[in-house]
Amino acid sequence: MIDAHIKFDLSRFERSLRDIERKQLPYAIMLTLNETAKGGRLEVQREMDRVFDRPTPYAKRGVVFDRATRQNLQAAVVVTGDRTKGGLPATAFLGPQIEGGMRSHKAFERQLIQRGHMKANEVAVPAKRAPLDRYGNMTQGFLNRVLADLQIDYRGAGATRTRTETSLKRNKNYKNARFFAAKRPGHLYPGVWRRDPTTQAIFPVILFVPQSSYRIRLRLREVVERYVNANIHDHFAAAFERAVRTAR
Template sequence: MDESAFRAAMDDIGQRQVPYATATALTATAYRGMAATVKEMERVFDRPTRYTLNSLRVSGANKTALVATVEFRDFAGKGTPAAKYIKPQVEGGPRGAKKFEGKLMHAGFLGVGHHLVPTKAAPLDQYGNPSRGQYARILSALGAQTTKSDNSGAKKVRDLGYFWGNPHGMGAGIWQRFRFGHGWALKPMFLDVRTPAYRKRLPFAEVQGRVVQSYFPEEFAAAVQRIAAKFGG
C-alpha cells in the first residue's frame, strides 16, 4: 500500500471512529452529570433517602444515536416513582400524590388538591417518613370505616386505632384512638391540608449544563486518544 492509500485508509478509520468517540464521551459525561446531581440532592434536600439518591439513571449514547441522558426512574415497584415526587422540586409547582394518598383519594377520604402532613405524634424514621407498616395499618383501619363520616366506633375500627375524622373541629385527617386511664383519648397522626406550590429547589438542568461544559471536551479528547492508540496513531 503506497503512502496516499495508507493516509486514505487512516482517514476512513478516523471518520468511522469519530461517532464512537463522541458517543463514548457523551455517555461518560452523563455519568458525571448523574454523580453531580446526587451531590446536589444531598445539599438541597433534608435527609434524602437512599431511594431518592439512587433514583437517577443514565441512558447512554451510541454511534447512531449521539444522545446521552440523565433522568429519574419512572418505575418504583411498591413505592412512588422518583420522576413523580421529585419533579416539583425540579420544575416547581404542586407535588403529586403519594401512593398512600392516592388510595385515600380513591376511597373518598382525601380530596383532590389536598395531601397529608404527619404531626409530631406520628412515628417517623430517620429520614422523617412514616413506615410502610404504619401506612398498611392505617389503610386497614380505614377500610373498616366505610365512609369518612362514619365515626360510629365500630369494634374493628376501635381495635385498629386509626380513623378519619375532624373530632371537635380540631382538624380533618387521620386520628388515632388509644386507651388512656379508664377511657379513650385521641391524637392526630396526619392532617389534611391543601397542597402548596413548591418553589424550584433542584437545579437539574443547570447542573447538567455545567458538567457538559466542564467535562465533555476532556472526555472526548480521552476517547480520541484511546482510539488513536488502538490503531497505532
C-alpha cells in the same frame, strides 16, 4: 420523563483529523457522551444531598442516564417516569422540585381521597407523634395499620390487608389503639387521629393540609450543564486517545 441532554460540537476539530482518527471519531464521541452523562448523573445526586433533607436512596436512584451508541450519538441525564418498577415514579415527586408546581398524590393519599376522608386539593403530612423513618417519611408499617383501621385494602409496598378478627386477637393493645379519620364538619382538625388504649385520649397522627405549589429546588439542567462545561473536554481527550489506540 425529565431530561438534560449532553451536547458536544466537534465540527472544527474533525477537519484536522487523519483517516484513522476520523474513522474512530464516532466511537470517541460515544465514550465521551456516556462518561459525561454518568458524571452528570452523580453530580445531580450530589446536588440532591445538598438541596433536600435526607433524600432517600429510592429518590436518588430515580436519576439515571441514557447511553449513547455508535448509531445514536445522544446521551442525557434523566429523571425516570414510566421506567420505575412498582412504587411512585421519580417524576411524580422530583418533577415539582425540578419544574415547580404540585406534586402527585402518593398511593395511600389516593386511597384516602377515594374513600372520602381527604379532599383532592389536600395532602397528608405527619403530625408530631407520627413514627418516621430515618429519611423523615412516615413508616410503611404505620401507614399499613392506619389504613387497616380505616378499612382500606392498601396495596402499597406489599401490604394487602385490612384489620381482621385474627389480627385483633393477636394483640389486645392493637385492638384498642384504633386510628380513625376526623369527620367533616367537626371539631377535630382534618386528618387521622389515634386513641390511646390506656388513657382513651386522642391525638392526631396525620394531618390533611391544603396542597401548595412547590418552588424549584433541584435545577437539573443547570447542574448538568455546569458539569458538561467543566469536564467534557477532558472526557473527550481520554476517549479519543482510547479510540485511536484500540483502532483495528
